[in-house]
Amino acid sequence: xxxxxxxxxxxxxxxxxxxxxxxxxxxxxxxxxxxxxxxxxxxxxxxxxxxxxxxxxxxxxxxxxxxxxxxxxxxxxxxxxxxxxxxxxxxxxxxxxxxxxxxxxxxxxxxxxxxxxxxxxxxxxxxxxxxxxxxxxxxxxxxxxxxxxxxxxxxxxxxxxxxxxxxxxxxxxxxxxxxxxxxxxxxxxxxxxxxxxxxxx
Numbered sequence: 001x002x003x004x005x006x007x008x009x010x011x012x013x014x015x016x017x018x019x020x021x022x023x024x025x026x027x028x029x030x031x032x033x034x035x036x037x038x039x040x041x042x043x044x045x046x047x048x049x050x051x052x053x054x055x056x057x058x059x060x061x062x063x064x065x066x067x068x069x070x071x072x073x074x075x076x077x078x079x080x081x082x083x084x085x086x087x088x089x090x091x092x093x094x095x096x097x098x099x100x101x102x103x104x105x106x107x108x109x110x111x112x113x114x115x116x117x118x119x120x121x122x123x124x125x126x127x128x129x130x131x132x133x134x135x136x137x138x139x140x141x142x143x144x145x146x147x148x149x150x151x152x153x154x155x156x157x158x159x160x161x162x163x164x165x166x167x168x169x170x171x172x173x174x175x176x177x178x179x180x181x182x183x184x185x186x187x188x189x190x191x192x193x194x195x196x197x198x199x200x201x
Contacts, residue, residue: 013086013097021087029096030085030175039180042172046181050170051078051106057166058110061159064117073113079104080174081189100173100189107170111192114163118195121160167192 008026010019051074058070065073081104085096102108167190172181186193 010084011086013088014090017089019087019089026085027176029087029094030083030098033085033096033098034175034180037182039182042179042181045080045179046172047078047080047106051075054106054110054166057162061163063153063156064159064163065113069113073109075104075106075109077104078106080172080179081105081187083173083175083180098188100187102187102189102191105170105187105190107167107187108191110163111167111187111190114160114167115192115195117160117163118192122199168196 006023007020008023010021010026011017012019055070055074058065058073081100081102084099084101086099088095088097102111168186171183171185171187172179173188174180186196
């Protein structure tokens with residue numbers, strides 16, 4: 001019946017409510033979100049390029065990642081993350097909440113690993129260390145604020161920053177066979193996003 005009437009089944013942003021919505025209306029709401037938030041379309045899939053960059057960077061960061069870890073942290077079956085939308089029934093205009101599954105993204109495993117590394121080297125309670133980071137206008141400039149890292153190992157610090165730059169710049173996903181990318185912020189659904197957001201707050 002849903003397919004016959006050109007509708008799709010989605011989920012409400014709050015609660016466990018199931019929403020049946022016209023396919024065009026669903027697509028229009030997603031497109032409105034993408035336009036409002038200045039997402040750019042890409043003509044080519046950057047997944048292979050991102051994977052090569054990740055592998056190259058990991059090989060250069062032997063103070064943080066050893067050779068056996070490189071194999072483990074390499075995404076074997078990489079593909080662009082897919083955007084799906086939850087419907088905000090409680091909001092005026094019924095907009096969407098984007099939900100992106102990053103498990104197939106090239107940076108997914110490395111992002112999980114870097115979350116562990118950051119937790120070992122930063123303290124969210126140390127406001128003196130965090131102040132330079134919080135004054136940053138672009139969240140991805142975290143790579144240039146070495147004061148957040150509580151160690152005196154220059155090479156290790158530089159390698160952590162290199163890995164973070166690679167992870168934090170891979171903000172892309174696909175929706176209805178079109179690939180989108182954002183030049184600011186952090187990736188929705190990435191394992192490291194909540195920690196980076198907490199640092200900036």
